[in-house]
Structure formats: C-alpha cells, structure tokens
Amino acid sequence: MKGIELKNVSYQYPLSEAFALKNIHYTFEKGKFYGIIGPNSAGKTTLCNLVRGLIPHFYEGELSGDVLIEGKDVREWDGSLLSTKIGYIFQNPFTQISGVKDTVLEEIALGLENLGIDKEEMIERVINVVKLLKIEDLIKKNPNNLSGGQRQRVAFASIIAMDNDILVIDEPTSQLDPESTADIFEIINMLKSQGKTILLVEHKVDLIAEYSDEVLVMENGHIAYSGTPSDVFSNIELIDRGVAIPQAALLSHDLQRQNKPFDFITITNEQAKQQIMKRMSCVNGSY
Amino acid sequence: MGAIELKNVTFAYPNGFIANENLTLSINSGERVAIVGQNGAGKTTAVKLMNGLNKPTKGNVFINGMNTKDKTTAQISSYVGYVFQNPDDQIFNSNVKKEIEYMLRYLKLDEKEIERRVGRAVELTGIQDFLHMNPYDVPYSTRKFISIAAILAIETPYIILDEPTAGQDMSGIKALTTLMNVLQDEGKSVITITHDMEFVSDNFSRVVAMANKQIIADGTARKIFWNHDVVKQAKIKKPQIGELASDLGLSEDIILRKELVDLLINKY
Ligand SMILES: Nc1ncnc2c1ncn2[C@@H]1O[C@H](COP(=O)(O)OP(=O)(O)OP(=O)(O)O)[C@@H](O)[C@H]1O
Ligand SMILES: [Mg+2]
Numbered sequence: 001m002k003g004i005e006l007k008n009v010s011y012q013y014p015l016s017e018a019f020a021l022k023n024i025h026y027t028f029e030k031g032k033f034y035g036i037i038g039p040n041s042a043g044k045t046t047l048c049n050l051v052r053g054l055i056p057h058f059y060e061g062e063l064s065g066d067v068l069i070e071g072k073d074v075r076e077w078d079g080s081l082l083s084t085k086i087g088y089i090f091q092n093p094f095t096q097i098s099g100v101k102d103t104v105l106e107e108i109a110l111g112l113e114n115l116g117i118d119k120e121e122m123i124e125r126v127i128n129v130v131k132l133l134k135i136e137d138l139i140k141k142n143p144n145n146l147s148g149g150q151r152q153r154v155a156f157a158s159i160i161a162m163d164n165d166i167l168v169i170d171e172p173t174s175q176l177d178p179e180s181t182a183d184i185f186e187i188i189n190m191l192k193s194q195g196k197t198i199l200l201v202e203h204k205v206d207l208i209a210e211y212s213d214e215v216l217v218m219e220n221g222h223i224a225y226s227g228t229p230s231d232v233f234s235n236i237e238l239i240d241r242g243v244a245i246p247q248a249a250l251l252s253h254d255l256q257r258q259n260k261p262f263d264f265i266t267i268t269n270e271q272a273k274q275q276i277m278k279r280m281s282c283v284n285g286s287y
Numbered sequence: 288m289g290a291i292e293l294k295n296v297t298f299a300y301p302n303g304f305i306a307n308e309n310l311t312l313s314i315n316s317g318e319r320v321a322i323v324g325q326n327g328a329g330k331t332t333a334v335k336l337m338n339g340l341n342k343p344t345k346g347n348v349f350i351n352g353m354n355t356k357d358k359t360t361a362q363i364s365s366y367v368g369y370v371f372q373n374p375d376d377q378i379f380n381s382n383v384k385k386e387i388e389y390m391l392r393y394l395k396l397d398e399k400e401i402e403r404r405v406g407r408a409v410e411l412t413g414i415q416d417f418l419h420m421n422p423y424d425v426p427y428s429t430r431k432f433i434s435i436a437a438i439l440a441i442e443t444p445y446i447i448l449d450e451p452t453a454g455q456d457m458s459g460i461k462a463l464t465t466l467m468n469v470l471q472d473e474g475k476s477v478i479t480i481t482h483d484m485e486f487v488s489d490n491f492s493r494v495v496a497m498a499n500k501q502i503i504a505d506g507t508a509r510k511i512f513w514n515h516d517v518v519k520q521a522k523i524k525k526p527q528i529g530e531l532a533s534d535l536g537l538s539e540d541i542i543l544r545k546e547l548v549d550l551l552i553n554k555y
Contacts, residue, residue, distance in 0.1 A: 040426055040454075040455075040456045041426060045426070091427055091454065092375075092427050145300065146327075147326055147327045147331060148326070148331070148372045148373065148450065149325075149326025149482075150326055150327050153326070171454055175453055177324065177325045177326050177482050177522045178482060178484060178522065179325070179522035179524065180325075180326055203455065239457075242456065242457050243457065244456075244457045247485070247528055248531070250544060251531075251544055251548065254544065255548060255551060258552055260551065260552055269527060273534050276531075276555070277535065279555045280535075282555075283555050
C-alpha cells in the first residue's frame with residue numbers, strides 16, 4: 001500500500017536559484033524500511049522536510065509536482081495533523097531537547113502532554129520507551145546535563161513514544177557508541193514489523209545494507225540510484241560518486257580484482273561469512 | 288614527562304555527579320591518540336580537563352609541566368585547542384570568517400598573520416565556499432568543520448577533536464584523515480574522540496578506551512579491538528572486517544580489510 005507518493009517533485013528554497021530537489025519520482029510503501037544515503041548536501045534533509053510536510057507548510061519557496069501522503073495532497077493536509085501522523089527525529093540531538101523540563105522523564109512526556117494523551121497511558125508509554133532505549137538510569141537527570149549520546153537516545157525515545165505511523169529519522173546514531181547504534185537499528189526494525197513506515201537517513205551503510213528493504217542514493221537533489229540493498233551496494237561506481245559501500249562489498253570487490261571472486265558481490269558480513277566458510281571447507285576438505 | 292599528563296584525576300560536576308574517576312594518562316608531543324567508549328563514559332569530560340575547561344576535583348593535570356590549577360582556561364587554550372562535540376556550543380559569531388578570526392583578533396595578531404592563519408585553516412577544512420555565510424545556515428557536518436577551522440587557526444601544539452566523524456560523509460571522513468596527517472607532520476599532538484571504529488583502525492595506532500568514568504585500556508588498536516572484555520565494557524565493536532574475522536574464528540588479530548584479503552588470497 002502506498003504511504004507517500006512523490007510525483008515529479010522539484011523544490012527551490014526561498015532566495016535560492018539552485019534546485020534542492022529535482023524531478024523526484026518515488027513511492028514509499030507502507031510498512032517498509034527505506035535507507036536514504038548519499039553525500040552531505042545531496043538533498044537528504046530536504047527530502048525529509050518534504051515528506052513530513054514542512055515543505056510547503058513551514059518553508060516557502062517553489063514547490064512543483066505532487067506530494068501525496070496516504071493519497072491526499074500535502075497542501076491539503078492540516079499541518080498539525082500531519083505532525084501527529086509523521087514523527088521526525090532530528091539529525092542534531094542537541095536541538096531536539098526542549099530545554100524547558102528539569103528531568104529526562106518529563107522531557108519524554110512533553111510531546112505526549114502536548115498531544116493531550118491521558119495520564120495513565122502517558123505513564124505507560126514513557127515507561128515502555130525508557131526500557132526500550134535502556135535509559136532507566138537517566139530519567140532523573142537534567143536533560144541539559146546529558147552527554148551527546150545520552151541526549152540522542154532521549155530525543156529518540158521522546159519521538160517513538162508518540163507512536164506515529166510514519167517515522168522520518170535523520171541520522172539517529174551519529175553520536176552513539178557502536179553497541180547503542182546496533183540497538184537503535186534493532187528498535188527501528190521492530191517498529192517496522194509493527195507496520196510503521198521508516199525513512200532513515202544514514203551514513204552507516206553496513207547497517208543500512210543489513211536492515212533496509214530499499215535503498216535510495218541521493219545526489220545533487222535527485223535520486224541517483226534506488227533498489228534493494230543488493231542492487232544498490234554491489235555497484236562499485238558509488239565510491240567514485242562519494243558514496244560509501246559496506247565493508248563486505250569492498251571485500252568482495254578486492255577479491256574480484258585479485259581473481260579470487262566470491263560467487264556474488266556480498267553486501268553484509270553474514271553473506272561474506274558464508275562465502276568464506278564455503279571456501280575454507282573446500283580447502284580443508286582437500287587434505 | 289608527557290606533553291599532556293593526567294595524574295589520578297577525579298572530576299565532579301557542580302551538581303556533585305562524578306564523571307571521571309582516577310584517570311591517569313600521558314600523551315606525548317606529536318602523538319596521535321583515539322579515545323573510544325560508551326556514551327556517558329566520561330570522554331568529553333576528560334578532554335575538557337586537558338584544556339582547562341574542567342579543573343580536577345582531585346589529582347592534577349599538567350600541560351607542558353604547568354599545572355592547570357595554576358592557570359586560567361585562556362592561558363591553557365593557547366597550548367590546547369578543543370573542538371566541541373556540539374559545534375553550536377562553540378560557534379557564536381554570525382559570520383563564518385568572523386568566527387575563525389575571533390580568537391586571532393583577541394590575541395592581537397597583525398592582519399597579515401590573521402590572513403595567513405585563516406587561509407590555512409580554511410584550506411585544511413575545505414570550507415572556502417561558506418566563509419561569508421551565517422554558520423547557522425550551513426549543514427551540521429559543515430558547521431563541525433567551521434568549528435575545527437576556528438581551533439586550527441589558533442595553531443596550538445595540541446589539538447582535541449570531540450567526535451569529528453559524527454554525521455560526516457565519505458569526503459568528510461577523508462578530509463579529517465588528511466587534516467590529521469598534516470597536523471602530525473607539523474609535530475602536533477592530535478587527540479580524537481570517535482565512535483567510528485573503521486576510522487580508528489584506519490588512522491590510529493594508540494587507542495584509549497573508557498567505560499564507566501574510567502580508562503579501562505590504553506594500547507594499540509589491534510590489542511583493544513581483540514580484547515573481548517574491553518570491547519564489551521566500553522560498548523565498542525571491532526571494525527566490520529574484524530567482526531567478520533572473529534565470526535569466522537580466525538585466530539589472526541585482523542582489523543583491516545587488506546589483512547583479510549591477503550589471508551584469503553594466500554590460504555583459501
Ligand atoms: N554539566 C553536567 N552536569 C552534570 N553531569 C554531567 C554534565 N555533563 C555531563 N554529565 C554527566 O557526566 C557523564 C559523562 O559525560 P560525558 O559528556 O563526559 O560523556 P561522553 O563519554 O563524552 O559520552 P558521549 O559519547 O555520549 O558523548 C554522563 O553521565 C553525563 O550525564
Ligand atoms: Mg562526549
């Protein structure tokens with residue numbers, strides 16, 4: 001089922017001559033996990049602003065083409081209704097924290113308070129996300145006294161507590177240690193299995209390859225490549241375009257160059273592992 | 288004595304929370320060190336001790352033999368440059384060029400020298416196109432490079448980068464690598480906090496791992512990544528290739544792709 005449809009969409013920010021987005025034609029289906037990658041300034045954040053209705057509701061500028069959210073034109077959506085439908089997690093966790101609350105617990109409850117959710121349910125939801133994000137030991141702290149990564153986890157918790165159908169997430173792990181990063185990907189995957197639509201902007205391509213259903217590569221305001229992780233990441237050309245590919249794919253290409261290729265271009269560690277084990281058992285078996 | 292020396296340092300924030308406990312660390316002139324470890328371990332707190340933003344609650348910090356307790360933060364900042372984790376905590380001018388020049392004007396350098404230093408810092412960070420913009424109108428990743436340029440311009444012998452890799456794309460990571468190489472060629476010490484394990488294995492031989500307020504390991508990248516207890520406690524991971532080698536049960540302490548490729552070519 002269609003969640004968000006972009007039909008020939010172009011956009012220029014006010015006072016800007018360049019197109020921030022150019023001829024975007026793409027359909028995001030409900031319940032799928034989309035990984036959005038590409039160099040900085042390629043238009044990833046603008047794309048996020050578009051699908052969550054900030055363009056045209058907040059940003060002026062020139063928008064052409066159609067943006068349909070659940071079949072209805074974004075211009076016809078009520079801005080505040082749209083923000084309850086689509087949750088957005090900022091790239092910079094330092095700006096997401098409101099700064100008006102004295103404890104992390106209240107900070108997480110703030111969004112729910114604004115939605116007018118009743119107290120009992122609010123408490124239940126807050127407790128659930130606190131457990132999910134493993135931030136029990138932070139709840140009494142002042143949000144302004146958190147480390148960078150602690151802030152990012154709190155910011156993430158406050159958004160998923162809102163339980164939106166569509167989540168647009170801009171680099172949620174940029175400040176996180178590797179273990180917490182893996183946890184966040186697991187959580188996002190779980191949200192997907194609950195039927196939520198996920199649009200995730202990330203530089204960590206190894207994890208994108210492992211978790212996403214579809215990958216979009218943005219370049220100069222347009223979608224340069226899209227497809228399954230295998231389709232996209234087996235393409236070594238990406239590197240020349242300033243786009244990283246997973247280590248497993250690089251390994252595959254290195255071996256191919258030395259005339260010892262795997263059966264196919266691996267894009268995850270699991271695939272590479274299977275290929276190497278196959279090779280090891282051949283060698284060991286010949287003794 | 289090392290250029291930067293922490294001796295049994297404990298640090299508590301004004302609200303009484305102890306964020307660093309009994310840190311002892313010595314970093315030499317010209318050395319390059321990565322600091323890794325779990326969120327909230329106390330990495331940022333620790334490096335702020337090195338540039339005098341934080342003063343020890345217990346123990347002592349020495350920079351070139353000077354005790355930071357006897358000096359003002361301004362005095363220490365001409366030896367140790369610290370690039371904040373959050374660029375927005377550092378940047379306060381409404382123009383990029385002004386931001387980079389700010390400290391140089393404060394130091395009353397002449398115009399020619401200011402121009403030279405700004406030019407060099409801008410070149411190293413690749414922010415030429417943004418000089419006349421407002422720092423808040425540029426993307427986060429660029430803003431980080433602006434905050435780096437402002438510190439590089441001060442030309443301190445010791446430079447601390449707090450999570451410069453966060454949010455950087457491939458070219459940003461490359462720019463950071465080049466920048467660190469240039470600084471090292473000039474004999475400067477560079478201390479970098481990062482959660483990017485590939486960046487660590489590609490660029491650092493010495494790694495300090497922190498967990499739960501303390502330094503739990505200090506050694507080569509290879510030693511740290513293949514020490515199971517350290518990896519677990521510090522909530523880090525091996526670089527992807529190291530993970531793969533470990534999953535395959537390879538006993539060689541592989542952390543680089545080239546090492547795995549060579550092994551596969553030669554043995555399998
Ligand atoms: N101003 C403050 N007042 C009180 N406690 C603080 C303050 N700043 C940080 N802390 C606490 O000190 C501990 C260490 O924080 P620090 O910022 O040094 O961590 P870090 O290792 O840099 O983490 P990250 O990887 O998330 O940036 C954390 O538990 C944090 O909540
Ligand atoms: Mg920090």
